[in-house]
Amino acid sequence: MxxxxxxxxxxxxxxxxxxxxxxxxxxxxxxxxxxxxxxxxxxxxxxxxxxxxxxxxxxxxxxxxxxxxxxxxxxSDTALVDNLIANLMAGHETSAMTLTWSFAWLGRHPEVAQRLQDEIDSLGSDDDIAAIQALPYLDAVVKECLRLYPAVPDVLRMLAKPLQLRGYEIPAGLNVAACSAVLHMNPDLYPDPERFYPERFLEKTYSGNEFIPFGGGNRVCIGNHFGVFEVKIVLAVLLFRGRYTLQEPAPLRVARRGFLMGPTSARVRFQRK
Ligand code: HEM
Incomplete structure (x- = not known):
């Protein structure tokens, strides 16, 4: 794999x-x-x-x-193999990259990290998956990581019919992209958009046209719920069991990682509690 x-x-x-x-x-x-x-x-x-x-x-x-x-x-066996490979490929790097972004952001925002740590510590154990999923601040942190620099910054479509867009007609057959990286920086939707501020997801519910880290429409990511689910479990278990410090707290920079976008570095040191 x-x-x-x-x-x-x-x-x-x-x-x-x-x-x-x-x-x-x-x-x-x-x-x-x-x-x-x-x-x-x-x-x-x-x-x-x-x-x-x-x-x-x-x-x-x-x-x-x-x-x-x-x-x-x-x-058929061939279809089983195809489906497994598609899901492993689409689900592996994307979730890992979102987790990497979480540490890159948390390491640079101790006030957010502390609030998250307090919420996770309040669980008392890390083996109740339903309780982890219900944590509101953890959910907001993961969504904020998916908003700022989404791992998949745009999704492509080939137009089946002409598209009217702001006075322009784009002909059928052309590729167009919905760019989450741009949409998620719209200050009308996300005030102070470059700020890492998970609280915005506690203060407002965003629609499927406003928050699109998993694309949208008929071809929306099939693993969208599972992706968030697994990132939340891994983060909660790691933070419950130890403390993390970022090893290179230089300003955050974005780089292409294969087909995805990721931080240039997010190396952390783990200390068991
Ligand atoms: C945080 C993690 C993830 C992110 C950010 C992510 C993001 C995306 C995006 C942006 C798309 C394109 C959607 C579109 O074209 O509208 C996509 C497609 C897809 N994703 Fe994910 N994904 C994640 C996790 C997963 C997981 C865990 C799985 C499977 C277990 C998965 C399986 C797929 C598949 C099969 C497609 C293609 C769907 C299609 O074309 O019909 N993804 N993903």
């Missing part, structure tokens, strides 16, 4: 994707295909083992294997 993620994020592959180089023999495409095939073979082996033993586990693969379409049919 890491092998595939690294090949996918390789600058040479990104450049060839931007230039729409679809030739299979082109080295970056060949490396990506080889990494994908290695992962697909591992997953296929795991699926075959589950078919043979009838073992069901409490994981996404077993859920997909048990799922049935309306006519009673199930996913």
């Amino acid at each position: 890491l092998d595939l993620a690294a090949t996918f994020s390789n600058p040479a592959f990104i450049l060839s994707a931007l230039l729409s180089v679809e030739h299979d023999g082109w080295p970056p495409n060949r490396r990506l295909d080889a990494a994908r095939q290695r992962l697909a073979a591992l997953l296929q082996e795991n699926i075959a083992e589950r078919h043979a033993t009838g073992t069901a586990r409490a994981d996404i693969l077993s859920r997909l294997m048990e799922a049935r379409f309306d006519d009673g049919s199930r996913f």
Whole structure:
């Protein structure tokens, strides 16, 4: 999986994707295909083992294997592998990057970190997942991290029909992007937009047109709830068990990390309580 993620994020592959180089023999495409095939073979082996033993586990693969379409049919093994790879790829770096942003912001805003720490400590334990999910300030902190510098700064669509936009007609067939990184900086929606201020999410509820770190419409991120859910659990458990100090509290700078945007550095030191 890491092998595939690294090949996918390789600058040479990104450049060839931007230039729409679809030739299979082109080295970056060949490396990506080889990494994908290695992962697909591992997953296929795991699926075959589950078919043979009838073992069901409490994981996404077993859920997909048990799922049935309306006519009673199930996913083919190829579709299972494709779905797993799509979700692993789309869900891994994005969630990890959001977590990285959380430490980058918290390390530079001790007042926010302290309020969050107090809320998490008030739980008394870190094993009640429902209680973690219900923490209002934790929720606000994660949303503020997703607002400022969203890991995926824009989402693309090819126009199926012409679009009228502020007096311009954009023809069908053209690619357009909804840019969360720009929308989330609109001071009419987010006063003092560059400030890391989680409280704004306690003071106001934002609509699906105002807060779009997971895109929107029919192709909205399928893991949007799960992404927030897992980032909140990891943050709560880590902060409950220890204390973190940022190792390089230089001004925050943004850099491209493969297809995502991330902080240039967010190295932290962990001390167990
Ligand atoms: C904080 C974490 C995450 C962020 C910021 C994020 C962000 C996004 C964005 C912006 C899109 C494009 C949506 C659009 O085009 O409108 C997307 C698509 C997608 N995401 Fe996520 N995502 C996250 C976590 C996850 C997780 C955990 C999973 C799966 C377990 C996942 C699976 C997918 C899939 C399969 C798509 C493609 C959906 C489609 O085209 O129909 N994502 N994500």
